[in-house]
Amino acid sequence: SQTIHQWPATLVQPVGSPLSLECTVEGTSNPNLYWYRQAAGRGLQLLFYSVGIGQISSEVPQNLSASRPQDRQFILSSKKLLLSDSGFYLCAWSVPGTYEQYFGPGTRLTVT
Amino acid sequence: GQQVMQIPQYQHVQEGEDFTTYCNSSTTLSNIQWYKQRPGGHPVFLIQLVKSGEVKKQKRLTFQFGEAKKNSSLHITATQTTDVGTYFCAGPTGYALNFGKGTSLLVTP
Numbered sequence: 001s002q003t004i005h006q007w008p009a010t011l012v013q014p015v016g017s018p019l020s021l022e023c024t025v026e027g028t029s030n031p032n033l034y035w036y037r038q039a040a041g042r043g044l045q046l047l048f049y050s051v052g053i054g055q056i057s058s059e060v061p062q063n064l065s066a067s068r069p070q071d072r073q074f075i076l077s078s079k080k081l082l083l084s085d086s087g088f089y090l091c092a093w094s095v096p097g098t099y100e101q102y103f104g105p106g107t108r109l110t111v112t
Numbered sequence: 113g114q115q116v117m118q119i120p121q122y123q124h125v126q127e128g129e130d131f132t133t134y135c136n137s138s139t140t141l142s143n144i145q146w147y148k149q150r151p152g153g154h155p156v157f158l159i160q161l162v163k164s165g166e167v168k169k170q171k172r173l174t175f176q177f178g179e180a181k182k183n184s185s186l187h188i189t190a191t192q193t194t195d196v197g198t199y200f201c202a203g204p205t206g207y208a209l210n211f212g213k214g215t216s217l218l219v220t221p
Contacts, residue, residue: 032207043213044155044200051207059208090154099145099204103154 002027006091006104013111019064019078021107023091026072031093033074034101035066038088050074051096086111114139116203118212125219131188133215135201142204144177144184149214150197191219 003026013019025031035047046059048066056066063082067075074091088108092101115138125131135144143162147155159168161177161184168175172195174187188195198216202209 034208041216044211046208046211049208057207092155099143099202099209100157100160101145101147101155101202101209102157106154 002093002102004091004093004102004104006089006107008107009105010108011110013081013109015083015111016080019076019081019085019109021076021089021091021109023074023076023104024072025093028072028093028095030071030096032096033068034092034094035074035076036090036092038090038106040087044090047076081111083111085109114203114205114210116201116210116212118201118215120215121213122216123218125191125217127193127219127221128190131191131195131217133186133199133201133217135184135186135212137182137203139203140181142181144181145202145209146175146184146186147200147202147211148197149200153197155200188217191217193219193221195219 005024032051034049036044037047038044049057050068053068053071064078088106090106091104094101117136119134143160145160146158148158149155159175164181165179166177172189176185196219198214200211200214202211
């Protein structure tokens with residue numbers, strides 16, 4: 001069966017520090033991968049998605065970047081965090097050609 | 113671009129009462145999906161509707177896709193405290209999904 005991992009579960013970082021969040025999927029090949037951010041009590045904002053290794057589509061201009069160095073690995077990064085980067089970051093995957101998405105447990109980021 | 117809107121934003125019911133959330137898209141959808149997010153948790157896929165006028169049931173949950181494939185609803189019969197959470201609808205856009213802002217359901221015993 002397929003599983004999706006995200007780490008860390010929680011993170012507190014000072015303003016101006018770098019960020020690296022990792023997401024890995026097991027049990028499937030060539031998944032579509034997604035990064036979302038959810039502000040407290042709010043909806044899901046799609047940040048990036050990828051349909052293959054090295055391919056990244058950005059949905060909104062921001063202080064973040066994403067990379068997909070391996071088929072089942074998706075990384076979200078920032079060189080310098082802003083207070084507004086705080087939120088709940090969710091990684092998700094789907095089977096190519098389908099739309100059902102399966103979410104990881106998420107990372108709660110607080111920028112202080 | 114495509115917009116997906118949900119109403120109401122919040123709903124507070126007594127346990128045993130029914131609950132309905134509505135989803136409307138600005139464009140015709142090839143399919144629509146529903147997800148549930150428990151407090152502190154991550155969204156979990158519930159169901160996908162594809163056909164015009166389709167109705168699907170999962171125990172006390174009834175999902176409906178409109179005839180014009182631009183709206184959908186989720187109805188919960190006789191809510192329980194385990195139904196607490198935020199319910200999102202989502203429509204496809206390219207390779208991704210466009211999520212509504214969700215309806216947060218609170219159930220008091």
